[in-house]
Amino acid sequence: MDTVRIWRRSLKTVHEVAAFGMGGGLAACLVINLAFQGSSADSFVAAREVFDLIARYILIPSLAAILLSGLLSIAATRGFHDAGWAWVKALLGVSLFEATLMTVGASRRKEELLAAATDPALVAKLLIAERNTVLVLIGICVANVVLAVWRPRMTITIR
Numbered sequence: 001m002d003t004v005r006i007w008r009r010s011l012k013t014v015h016e017v018a019a020f021g022m023g024g025g026l027a028a029c030l031v032i033n034l035a036f037q038g039s040s041a042d043s044f045v046a047a048r049e050v051f052d053l054i055a056r057y058i059l060i061p062s063l064a065a066i067l068l069s070g071l072l073s074i075a076a077t078r079g080f081h082d083a084g085w086a087w088v089k090a091l092l093g094v095s096l097f098e099a100t101l102m103t104v105g106a107s108r109r110k111e112e113l114l115a116a117a118t119d120p121a122l123v124a125k126l127l128i129a130e131r132n133t134v135l136v137l138i139g140i141c142v143a144n145v146v147l148a149v150w151r152p153r154m155t156i157t158i159r
Contacts, residue, residue, distance in 0.1 A: 008076055015069040019145070021062035026138050028054050033131045041117035055104040063100055067093050085147045092147075096140045103133050 029051055036047045070093055073080065080086040117123065 004076065008073065011069045011073045011076065014065055015073065018062045018065035018069065019141070021058055022066060023138075023141060025054050025058035025062060026134055026141065028058070030131065030134045030138070033127055033134060036127065044117040044123060052104070055100070059100055060104060063093075063097050067097055085150075089144050089147045092140055092144050096137060096144075099133065099137055099140070103130070103137070 032047050032051050032054075036044065070090060074086050074090060115122075
């Protein structure tokens with residue numbers, strides 16, 4: 001086996017394992033969001049802290065590994081250079097990264113969360129907005145998987 005093939009397979013493996021981490025992290029965040037019933041301010045803050053830990057230690061590292069391995073795979077594989085689906089996947093990955101950072105940033109604003117914990121209407125709005133964001137992130141992840149499996153015939157000529 002030559003060195004290039006080993007690098008390609010390594011990048012593919014990192015990309016797929018990180019995608020599992022990203023999917024699991026998003027699923028966990030969605031479960032936390034759906035499971036919270038708004039019973040007390042303490043449970044709301046605890047749920048937010050767990051959400052923040054998952055985002056910080058699972059979502060962000062997984063997403064960074066996905067983006068880096070995906071972009072390096074495009075660079076290392078000549079067939080991906082003109083493949084439109086690979087570039088669409090890369091653009092979706094960058095948008096996924098930006099949306100994830102926004103979600104993580106919102107979960108870290110402790111003062112706003114503590115103020116919201118005392119107002120049930122505001123808690124409901126925050127949870128609905130967060131749930132919608134997580135569902136959009138899951139949708140983008142599914143679209144990336146579909147593009148990787150389907151590989152539609154889109155060519156881009158870069159000269």
